Amino acid sequence: MLWGVTQSLAISDVRALLQLLGEVRELGEDPAAWRAHLAKELARLCNARAVVSGELGVRKPKTAAHERAVNGGTCEAAVTALAVGLSGISEGEERKFMADVFWYDHQSDSTLNGLMPLYGSTFVRSREELSANGSWYRSALANERFRRHDCDDFIMAMSAVPGASAICSLELFRAWGAPRFEERERLLVQLVHEELSRDFGARVAQQPRLSPRQRQVLALLRRGLAEKQIAAELDVSPHTVHDYVKALYRAHTVQSRAELLAKLAEPSPPLARLVATAGF
Numbered sequence: 001m002l003w004g005v006t007q008s009l010a011i012s013d014v015r016a017l018l019q020l021l022g023e024v025r026e027l028g029e030d031p032a033a034w035r036a037h038l039a040k041e042l043a044r045l046c047n048a049r050a051v052v053s054g055e056l057g058v059r060k061p062k063t064a065a066h067e068r069a070v071n072g073g074t075c076e077a078a079v080t081a082l083a084v085g086l087s088g089i090s091e092g093e094e095r096k097f098m099a100d101v102f103w104y105d106h107q108s109d110s111t112l113n114g115l116m117p118l119y120g121s122t123f124v125r126s127r128e129e130l131s132a133n134g135s136w137y138r139s140a141l142a143n144e145r146f147r148r149h150d151c152d153d154f155i156m157a158m159s160a161v162p163g164a165s166a167i168c169s170l171e172l173f174r175a176w177g178a179p180r181f182e183e184r185e186r187l188l189v190q191l192v193h194e195e196l197s198r199d200f201g202a203r204v205a206q207q208p209r210l211s212p213r214q215r216q217v218l219a220l221l222r223r224g225l226a227e228k229q230i231a232a233e234l235d236v237s238p239h240t241v242h243d244y245v246k247a248l249y250r251a252h253t254v255q256s257r258a259e260l261l262a263k264l265a266e267p268s269p270p271l272a273r274l275v276a277t278a279g280f
Contacts, residue, residue: 009187016045017188021195035085042172042192043087046185049151049175050088052102056158056167057082058119079119082166088173093149100145101173111139115156119167122197124157124190126181146176153180157189159197168197210251217244221257222264 009017020041027034039051056079061067081098089097106113114130127136136142146152151173159168170193174181210218213234220230227245231238245257254260 009184009191013045013184013188017191020045021192024196032085035083036087038192039085039087042170042189046172046181046188047174048088048172048185049178050086050097050149050173052084052086052098052169052171054084054169055082055161056080056169058160058165058167060165079167089149097149100148101151102171104141104145109139109141111135111141118158122159124155124186124193126186127152127154127156128180130156146173150176152176152178155181155186155189157193159193161197168193210248214244214248214251217241218248218264221245221248222261 020038023041024034024038027037035053039053042048042053043051059080084098086094086097106116112130115125118125131139142152153174155170155172157170160166161168170189172181172185172189216234217230220233225233227241228238231241234241249255249260252260252263254263
């Protein structure tokens with residue numbers, strides 16, 4: 001995919017994009033730093049008013065009421081923000097921006113209802129693909145929520161992370177009334193998104209997925225508690241705790257507590273850490 005996309009971009013764009021990907025990978029152990037850098041540089045490359053870069057955890061419905069909320073179009077019922085970086089949003093406005101632009105109820109405002117079936121998949125969509133000009137500029141979503149933050153046209157990209165209930169997301173917004181994004185910007189977003197999602201997928205695949213109880217036992221091991229102390233803390237038998245500890249050894253391919261703690265002390269990619277501990 002890399003070669004097919006870059007054939008349609010100018011050499012200067014390809015160079016800038018490869019440089020940005022390299023910088024992001026170098027900053028990979030600091031989620032706040034690399035997300036902010038990615039958002040800032042994409043805003044510059046694509047002349048975007050604002051950029052949001054993040055990971056979302058896909059929430060599996062646990063009750064009939066939750067499933068109705070997801071199917072009904074409530075974003076917060078369908079996904080949870082694991083990590084988000086923004087550019088172009090003034091300090092103190094982040095929460096309001098996210099509430100207005102992302103976490104609205106699709107059921108009460110159906111302007112972008114076409115997004116709901118896409119959550120959990122991999123896609124790149126422009127605003128016009130989701131809502132034609134006439135519908136968009138008549139909608140309360142555009143005229144009240146988006147315009148409040150000087151946002152109008154947008155490109156939205158989401159990629160399901162292989163092996164994890166998570167999505168990598170990128171959203172770029174043009175200022176209200178500014179020219180719409182063109183194919184160049186769409187290709188730039190697609191390329192960045194595919195490359196980063198591939199990186200994350202490979203890294204997440206290396207991380208063992210643990211049950212909620214295994215994560216509890218692991219947290220207590222890292223605090224230095226003995227198995228008997230963990231059993232008392234969790235109100236289970238020492239034998240049960242020992243079984244959990246053995247399962248943790250197998251999951252991390254180690255033979256002892258010392259090996260386990262040493263392996264956990266090694267740095268790991270930020271999304272891999274988030275997904276491994278989120279418990280979706």
